[in-house]
Amino acid sequence: MIRGRGVHITLRLVLSIVLSMVLLLSVCVPPGMAEARDQSKLEGNSKEIEELDHAAATLYRDVMDGNIEKARADVAEVSRWFSTGQVQATLSVEAIHALSGSILEVQQATQSVQASPDEWVKAAANLRLATDAIAHPRQPLWQQYYKILREDVSGLNNQFAKGNMKGFKAGTEVLEDHYETIRTAALIHGRTTEVVRTDSWISYVKGLGDQQNADASAIRGALDQGNPTLNALFGREKDATALAPFIPRESERQAELTIGMIVLLALAYAGYRKYRAGFTG
Template sequence: MISCWGVRIALRVVSSIVLLMVLLLSVCVPPGVAEAHDQSKPVGNTKEIEKMDHAAAILYRDVMDGNIEKARADVAEVSRWFGTGQVQAALSVEAIHALSGSILEVQQATQSVQASPDEWVKAAANLRLATDALAHPRQPLWQQYYKILREDVSSLNNQFAKGNMKGFKDSTAVLEDHYETIRTAALIHGRTTEVVRTDSWISYVKGLGDQQNADASAIRGALDQGNPTFNALFGREKDATALASFIPYESERRAEIAIGMIVLLALIYAGYRKYRAGFTG
C-alpha cells in the first residue's frame, strides 16, 4: 500500500509535469499566432504617432510629384505632431535628435532655391522611413533596404578586386547615401549600438578610399566586416539553425527553450515511471 508520503511525492511530480507542459506550450506558440488579431496596430502606437506618419507619407508623395509648395505645408504638419508629448515619450534621446534633424533637413531642402529634386526626395524618404519605423515597429519599411545595402557591399568588393579605386570611392558614396536614408529609422527602431558600429565602419572605409596609397590588406580586412556589420544593423547576425530551419527567425530562441524543456520533461516522466514501479513491482 502506498504511504501518504508517497502520494504527496507522486502529486508533486504530476504537478511538475503539468506545469512544464504549460510552459512548453507557451514557448512553442509563435508570437505571431498569439498576437495575430493585433497585427494592424503595433504595440505602443498612438493617435499622434499615426497622424505624424500619415503626414510624412503625404509629404513624400507631394515631393515625388514635384509639388514643393504643398510639401512645405506638409513639413509643418509633421513638425506639429512631432512636438506632441505622446510622440516624444515614445522616442529615445538619440531618436528624438535624429528625427528632429530629419525634419529640419526636409525643411531646408524644400525652402532652398539651390536644392535639387534628388535632395528633396532623399530628405523626404529619410523622414518617411523614420516615422514609419515608429508607427509600425513590427514590420518597418526600412528593413527592405537590407538587400540594397548588401548589394552595395558586394559592389565595393568587386571594385576593389578590379583595382578600380575610383569605382571603389563611387561605390562607397552610393552605399553611404543608401545608409543615410535609413539611419534615423534604425535609431528609432532601437538599433543604436548597431548604428554607431555602422557609422564607424563606413567612416573607416571612406578614409581608406581617400588615401593615395591605401594598404590593400587594410581595405580587404575592412570589407570582410561589411556584411557582418549590416547583418547586425538589420538584426540578421544569427544564421538559421539546421535543427529547426522551418521555424521563423524570431522564434529560434523559443525553439531552443522548447527543445530543452522536452528533454527535461522526458527525464521527469522517466523518473516518475521508475518511482511508480517501485510501489507496484
C-alpha cells in the same frame, strides 16, 4: 510541541512552493507577453503615430511630384504631430534626436533655393522611412534596403578587384547615401549598437577610399567586414544572432516549462516528506 513543529514545516512547504512558482513564471513567460508589454505605449498612441506617418507619406509624395510649395506645408504638419508628447513618449532619446534632425533636414531642403531635387527626395525618404518604423515596427519599410546595401558592398568588392580606386571611392559615396536614408529608421527600430558599428565601418571604408595609396590589405579587411556589419544592422544571419539579446524560441520555452514543473514537483515532494517526518519524528 509536535503540532507546532508540523505547522512550522507546513509554512516552509507553502513558502517553497510559492517561491518555486515565482521562479518558474520568471523564466517561462508565454511567448509575446514581454513584447506586448513593450508595445503597450505604442498601441495607446496609435492615432497620433498614424497621423504622423500619414503626414510624412504625403510629404514624400509631394516631393516626388515636385510640389515643393505643398511639401513645405507638409513639413509643418509632420512637425506638429511629432511635437505631441504622445508620439515622443514611444521613442528613445536617440530616436527623438534622430527624428527631429530628419524633420529639420527636410525643412531646410525645401526652404533652400540652392537645394537640388535629389536632396529633397533624399531628405523626404529618410523621414518617410523613419515615421514608418514607428507606425509599423514589425514590418518596417527600411528593411527592404538590405538588398540594396548588400549590392553596394558587392560593387565595392568588384571595383577593388579591378584596381579601380576611382570607382571604389564613388561606390563608398553611393553606399553612404543609401545608408543615411535608413539610419534614422534603424535608430527608431532600436538598432542603436548596430548603427554605431555601421557608422564606424562606413567612415573607415570612406577614409580608405580617400587615400591616394591605401594599403590593399586594409581595404580587403574592411570589405570583409561589410556583409557581417549589414547582417547585424538588419538582424540577419549569424552576426545578428550574436549581437542580439537572447530570446528563447518556442521549443526552448516549452523545455523550460517542463523543467520548471519537474523542479516544482520535486520541491513539493521534499517538503511533504519533511512535513510527514515532523509528525513521526
